Every structure is written in structure tokens, then in C-alpha cells.
Amino acid sequence: MKKLLLSTLILFAVGIGHSFAQTVDEEIKLVQEAFGQDKKTLIESYMELSPEKAPAFWAVYDEFEVARKEISKERILIINDYIEKFTHIGDAEADALATRSLKNDAALNKLYSSYYSKFKKATSAIDAAKFLQVEFYITNTIRNVIQQELPFVGDI
Secondary structure, three states: OHHHHHHHHHHHHHHHHOOOOOOHHHHHHHHHHHOOHHHHHHHHHHHOOOOOOHHHHHHHHHHHHHHHHHHHHHHHHHHHHHHHHHHHOOHHHHHHHHHHHHHHHHHHHHHHHHHHHHHHHHOOHHHHHHHHHHHHHHHHHHHHHHHHHOOOOOOO
């Protein structure tokens, strides 16, 4: 299962990493589509929820995704700003981008904490932990592939 998830996510991320020439709105739409139904299908196969638990889980998941997409949108805007500025980045720009990135990470972690409780209440601690584990895996895989595509500060 892990290899299937990794393969699928790398395909999403490679497409995401190479499409930064598009407009920001197109980029955000692409990322959110990649995280849309395909992500839900991956999570559904990983979670293996009982018919009794599934409706409650998916109700919380749909709510979670709305909030996660807003945070993801900001992450994409940060990356886009970095791509536009990296060849001539100064202290002020580097500080602003780093601060925005840290705030974005904090918002995502806060969302995870908040929704862990909601998933646990809707299903069980095991199911909530499984969801977090697969969510972390997906997020980190995508981030790692995108990071490999981005130049380091100061590189041209």
C-alpha cells in the first residue's frame, strides 16, 4: 500500500513542481484537484473503514479538506512568491517568506491537532491516528518532491 501511495503522490508532485509557469490561480486549482478525489480514493483504500464508521469519518474529512485547502493555497502562494524572487532575494524578502512559511506550517499543525480530536470522536483513536499518519505521509511526500524542484536561497 505504501508503495502505491508513494508512486501516486510522486506523479502528482512532479506535475505540480513542473507547472509553476502557469498562473497562480491555475497552479492552485491543479494542486487542489490533485488533492481532491484522487487523494480521497487513496485515503479510502488505506483507512478501510467499516460501513458504520465511514459516514461520520467522511463528514469530518470533507470539513477538514475545506480548511486544509485554504492553508495549502497560502503554501502555494508562498512558493510562487519565492520562485518570482529567488534570483534577487534580499534580507527583507527572505525574512517575509520564512515568516509566512513558519506561520503556514503552524496553521497546518493546528489544523491537524484540531481535527485529530474530531476524527477520534467520529470514529476511534486508531482511525484518527491512521488518518493523521496517511495525511502526514501525503503532505510530506508532496513537499519533498516540490522542495527538490526549488532552488536554494542564493542559488541561480
